[in-house]
Amino acid sequence: MATGSKRARGGSGRVKLEEVARKANVSTATVSRAFNEPDKVSEEVRQRVKDAARALNWIPNAAGRALASRRTHIAGAIIPTLDNEIFAHQISGMQSVFSERGFTLFLGCSNYDPDEGLRQADAMLARGVEALAVVGESHPPELFEALNSRGIPYVVTYSYNKASPHPCIGFDNRAAFHRMTDHLLSLGHRRFAAIFQPDTNNDRVKERLRGIRDALAAAGLDIAAQDLMMGPSTLEFGAESFAALMTRTVGSRATAIVCGNDNLALGALMAARERGLEAPRDFSITGFDDLAISSRFSPGLTTMKVDNQQIGVLAANELLAVIAGEQARAQSREIVPVMKVRESAGRAQPR
Amino acid sequence: MATGSKRARGGSGRVKLEEVARKANVSTATVSRAFNEPDKVSEEVRQRVKDAARALNWIPNAAGRALASRRTHIAGAIIPTLDNEIFAHQISGMQSVFSERGFTLFLGCSNYDPDEGLRQADAMLARGVEALAVVGESHPPELFEALNSRGIPYVVTYSYNKASPHPCIGFDNRAAFHRMTDHLLSLGHRRFAAIFQPDTNNDRVKERLRGIRDALAAAGLDIAAQDLMMGPSTLEFGAESFAALMTRTVGSRATAIVCGNDNLALGALMAARERGLEAPRDFSITGFDDLAISSRFSPGLTTMKVDNQQIGVLAANELLAVIAGEQARAQSREIVPVMKVRESAGRAQPR
DNA sequence: CTGAAAGCGCTTACAG
DNA sequence: CTGAAAGCGCTTACAG
16 A cells, blocks of 8 residues: 555556566666676676566566667568468568567568558558568558658568669569570570569569560560460469460460469469470470479479578568668678579470 | 756657647647547547648557557467468468458467477567467467466467367368378278378377378278388478388288378379379379369379468457457367368279 | 666546 | 546666
8 A cells, every 4th residue: 555556557467577676676777687788787686686587477578678678679571472482481581580689570461462561561660660571662652761761671572673772682583584585595486475473563573574575675576465474373374374375376376485483384384284285395484483393393394493581581681780780771682593494495396 | 948858868769649749739648549539539639630640640659559558459470380381371361360450460480399489479478469379289388378377368270179278270180181091991992101291299290190090990900110201291202202112012012192291292193103103093192281283283182171361360360359358268160171082092903 | 786767658547 | 528647667877
């Protein structure tokens, strides 16, 4: 009854630092220091405090701590979807680095809807994330403005673009597909088709298509409108698209099919097998991602590999370096995809 | 200089509720109510407050709010790994439900290390998660104790076990593999092998193996020690294991191979193809998961499908119901896997 | 090395 | 319907 509060505000019920202080016979300041700046506390007192904390099973309340210290030790990541292992691997890499450094990770999925991405970013900002990673550059300007005006360090992942105003950790999607197309050109192909995932709100896909077109243009070629199939990134769509492409008469049919990813290419290869068609005898085809199955499939799929987990690791490290004040801004890092030449793409057959 | 604080404690630099109140000419209490209990504020004042907030680009500080209200609007999920699409889909389902209800999601991966899972759970508890979902029951007792002693609602996902002391949202792994084994028995198989992922710290895998053994025991059969291959859940291990099993002389060789998941089964099927062996002519094989490729593969893979996204959705809804006080405890929900009978498992061939 | 106390940015019981 | 003010659980500048 001595110093009871005048208003009933029932606490959280959790043990609080004050109780630890009382039990250890020290001030609250000392308890705090014992955990956050241990060298500033004498060996003996430190031990006493830790014993008391353990005995009471105290877990510091992060809200109180965050309010007082203006640190949350929370980082956030926003990806389009977890249904794609590419992004899952990236998150996995980030998660482990952050966790190791005492950061907990918020995860948001935009489902390729920029507004949803913005909403989730706002929710994370309100909760005091100290850094944010977002996939790609296709986001509302408000998102980057919110980050910049609050001085929250961030990186764009998966895309890499020299000219970008944002720190990027990823690879040059355009250059990668330019390279793949050059490979097919060097095999003698002159007639190209493409099977792609949708490019709505997706700067990576747009860049990939541009890479193909750049390479073809340099050889005086292009992809005809009817030879560009765009749809869901499923085996089914890969298969259907392949079937559609093969309805063209042999003379005007593409000999090389560039797919936006391995899944689409594998779907096409399966459809081919059902029709008795074979790569590289009857056509050539390429993918992107180098899924585990792509190398073991028959024919082995020519594709490109990107270490997505590493993208996540690098992104987290850059963000942590900025948070720690080691650098003013996240630095861009370019990852170079590795080309995997296998049997699915061979020399163009004379017709 | 009038009421300046006596101590320099430089704030966060962010706009705060107090400034919104000043601009709108109301008290801080009114600003808070305008957002959290709008009916308690007159139409006109509410509008004035919202305008002021917008003009100042105010985002509420979640730490302050959490401290005062003892609500964080944060939930957490701990899964073994994101490298498995099964868990990625589950998280995806949870994420979207939570996000819709104003909750932000912490994601932790234990990498099948119970201590790491516990550490992440503690970090989440310190940050005030209002609910937690964990995959499976293989966790240190401290984890569940911490949850229970703090009254944090939780669910175990993916596993379902009638006898479990925890609320479970998932399926009965043992029953599923019992069913699959019965299917193979009904096809006349009497000699079984299994290719499985490791069962360390993994109650789901242990239950699956038990399901197989239960079904076999009922038929007076068992799996010989050398016919149980256990290793990484990769195509490679599936392939190697198949090769190893096929080195046995035909008479003592398994005719049915039960795989712990589709990936292992697909690896085995690929190895078979390389050797000129074919299912179901030369052997029968089953998987679990029904990956997209499993139905299109040739032969189509007999397997079982679980809607993992739905598990995530149900888990999030249960947790939200408890948080909202609609029920005292999360309720268990059993999902029933759907059997997909395809060509890879056929009648046992006479030898 | 340690403590008394102010302050972090909100919410909410109380009073009107 | 609105406001004055206490309080949520910590950290930290200041003083010793």
